[in-house]
Amino acid sequence: MTAEACALRLQLQSFLDYLRLECGLAENSMAAYRRDLERLLDFLFARGIFDWRNVRADDLSEFLASERAAGMADKTLARRVSALRMFSRFLSVEVTRQEDAAQFLAPPKLEQGLPRMLSTADVSRFLDAPAGDSPLVLRDRAMLHTLYATGARASEVCDLTLARLHLDEGYLQVRGKGSKERVVPISRRAVDHFKEYLSRGRPPLMRFPTDIAFLSKTGRRVSRNRLWEVVKHYAVAARIAPELLHPHTLRHCFATHLLENGADIRSVQEMLGHVSIATTQIYTHVDANRLRNVMLRFHPRAG
Template identity: 45%
Template sequence: MPPRKRPPASSTAAPDSPLNPATHRGPFLDYLRAECGMAANTINAYSNDLAQFLTWLEGRKVRSLSQIDLQLLSAFLDELHSRGLAATTIARRLVGIKMFFRYLVLEGVVAESTAELLSSPKLWQYLPTVMSPEMVDRLLAAPGPHDSYPLRDRALLTVLYATGCRASELTGLRLQDVRLDESYCRCLGKGNKERIVSLNPVAVLALETYLNRERPGLVGHRDTDAVFVTRTGRPLSRVMIWHLVKKYAARIGCSRQVSPHTLRHSFATHMLAGGADIRALQEMLGHASIRTTQIYTQVEHSRLKAVHTKCHPRG
């Protein structure tokens, strides 16, 4: 979060600090956009999480910020746990609440953030879903002549796995970002951070075939520079990409948990298994923190342990 001078504030929150979302929620989202430089998808997620939190407070007849204490915040987390939400979902919602209170501190609305006393749910047991290289090959080969746009779909799946890009990054991919002659493309990640991602020969061939043989018919006379487009020439959305991955994953008998992010997880895990340096992998994935990338070392260790247990005579 960018440093900013904190305005003078008293040692306790003002007793009538209004909780009205119209007063604080809108400016908070503007702060995330303008000062923190967060991506639109991240801001939308925080906005939805905060709206649910404020609705929950209203249901408990909490009328002012001064009423929000550690006990109340803990009760909200307990409520999320009781819904059976994943630890990662709860952790993200807690981050949104913490950032909201940090913003209130910066604005002098409250003197200190009670939310900082809360600890995130333990995530060490969470390991991302990863496909085997063989299963990935089957997924990439799943689009066929009976599908509406097999060349587009094969190129889409191939680029997801070849680069480790997020679905949202592929929706923003433009023709001028793709350099097939040099086997790379530029993508815009979280926080509008640009990075270069490499394209392997399989991805280059799939993209070249799609761009030359199928995309012109989809675009027609529409003036668009989006790489992946719908049948009407509009850019594919994240939801559309999600549905396409689900469709082909189901076709080859994959788990229902497979999503575009599964290909990102598989890319990272397979790169580490092949000897990639974790710092280089961090740059490829566009992670701000190395700690986010380190989760993939746990995945690889878990895989090796499973192989050892299965294959060792005393396993």
């Protein structure tokens, strides 16, 4: 590897440190940005470009074209454009002091498809799927109820610590994207399952002192991938197609069921931790019957 290539990789690490320390970017986002930008560097090195000062807008456009040709989804491409633009802006300010090569790159337009949705009956059947009282079943039951009762993200549930649990008061503290803290209420039934896990399930799983709430069978933090596997396992047990159900489906169901039952969108936005209400509006897919009832109730000439 040339000295210039080494320098560019060091500049990438400096950029990632900037995202972590100054922007507070979440670890999962950091890992995705690292993968995206390492692919970019590999592409540039293969073309004999080792110094960012020699990168042109055409090089970046051709990189994105090659990613699309390889079958990359538009959503992934949009994230890559975002990562690339931030990296290029960082280098133009901190290193090259020249025009930003990525300033005119535009991400692909994304269709705002509706997330997958389960009925309340399906969710109830899924939550009832964990059977038994072994430590792992008690843990799984508590995790699934927590996902649906709070609308928390998978990583937020996996990262819960004992200090963040306020079960008697009926709420949890979670750390979301960008390490932002928020308070989320939790239902009484979920609290009951959580307390049962803490008293009967968690102690046998402890292998060493830890503040992590949900423990694996080795006593460590339950990983996000493991939580996905748990959700898929109980989807099959509940006779729900596993491709229809993952942790984020429960977050969507949490928001949609609240809105369908009359919750105001601002409260749902706050519970989900969305910065923009436009993001929350994705969760407002309401059935035609409810829209008709609203029209009949409020339109002055509906009668």
